[in-house]
Amino acid sequence: MTAPARKTKSAGSRSDFVYAGLRRAIIEQALMPGDKLTEDVIGDRFGVSRTIVRAALARLHAEGLVDLQPNKGATIAQPSLSEAYDIFEARMCLERQVLARLAEKVTDRDIQRLEQHVAQEMKAGSQDGPAAIRLAGEFHILLAQLAGNGVLARYVDEVVSRCSLILALYGRPHSSDCSINEHQQIIDALRERNSRLAIDAMDHHLRAVTDRALLSSNTDKQRDIRSILDHYAS
């Protein structure tokens, strides 16, 4: 018994499967920053050889989701505070552009999809599951995709994913990282094709997310240190 492998060999080959699985685990914070990613272990779980796992890890490394130290293996990335600020700054810059585009070209169909997504968020948000974290990020990714610029969309996807790591490291344990109201405000601004308003809403939203994530970093760090000390003092 080595794996819950799947038969559908599908496209992109098996490394995509491993990549997607790991990625989701990271984004839903099932794997936490600093966790070790041993190639053999992952290979067993997914039913593939290390060759495949290695490709997946390399890809995750390129996206900044895993650290990769020579001869020492892979771990879930632990962005420093300074990296965290860099990521948020880049994210702000990219998402502004997304909204500027969207305000000009958004269709009723797009608005509908966004509303549907927020509805999903509300449903998942109530039961606090890992899905809520993922859906909050996917709202932003959906926006980027609807904007119709593939390059922008890929970068947004990347920074949003990395924000999961930041939240996991510095955020409060159960802070709903994206208040759904703020997502709704963005949709409302888009419905009126009001680019200025939409960008303001996004700015406000991202600043709020940043604050929720990083302002608590001091207290949380202390809590962490304390709990670590507790552990060693027992």
Place this chain on the structure above:
Amino acid sequence: MTAPARKTKSAGSRSDFVYAGLRRAIIEQALMPGDKLTEDVIGDRFGVSRTIVRAALARLHAEGLVDLQPNKGATIAQPSLSEAYDIFEARMCLERQVLARLAEKVTDRDIQRLEQHVAQEMKAGSQDGPAAIRLAGEFHILLAQLAGNGVLARYVDEVVSRCSLILALYGRPHSSDCSINEHQQIIDALRERNSRLAIDAMDHHLRAVTDRALLSSNTDKQRDIRSILDHYAS
């Protein structure tokens, strides 16, 4: 005799070496869009196994520099016109942010390095070598690095590299893609810490680059079609 391999095993291992080599060949337009990248051939040239080549190709694929078709192998990417516009839009967005940052924190030392770089460009530009193409791009990458946001810098690096492909595909044969004057203007604006002026200069510069690259696409496309037809009519 399989390779001009190097002995210094250094860090990051050999795949970095292959990656860097291929990347430079692409950016200097020694390898042209559409060219086939056979794993064995590359492996022989660099003196490594396919395993290593594969890792390098995967990385280049993630950056959008090579296409990777299942069971058919790798080729230098051929961005479509629509992708080209996407890339330029993302580039504009990112580089504006770079200049906004730089205008606030640029040091005299930074200005000096930028001036040095432009001097290099002038020297290389006169003899029209492949180095001129590379240096023109590296000016933008240097700006991004000096801005001090690693995430932004990586994305700028990526879009600038992909612009080499666009130039190779759609640009005029010997258009010096970045007029050095325009680079100088950006430096001048930065020296005065004038963010508005710097961004305007960059906007103007990138618009000019876009035009030089893409406005000629019609004529070049015709030339291509004609030459293709010639080929089939012989």
Place this chain on the structure above:
DNA sequence: CTTCAGATTATCGTATACACTTTCGAATAC
């Protein structure tokens, strides 16, 4: 002369083998 089936070759996808590096533990010395 063109076309198409079959064979042949080239190339890719993945697993495995082996050497090398790091890690961990136990035995020894102090």
Place this chain on the structure above:
DNA sequence: GTATTCGAAAGTGTATACGATAATCTGAAG
């Protein structure tokens, strides 16, 4: 009891092997 060294175990880096897929060639039929 602490420090140190040595050796085994775990894990990574890379090459190679082999089956599978695609590209190319060949020859015969139309």
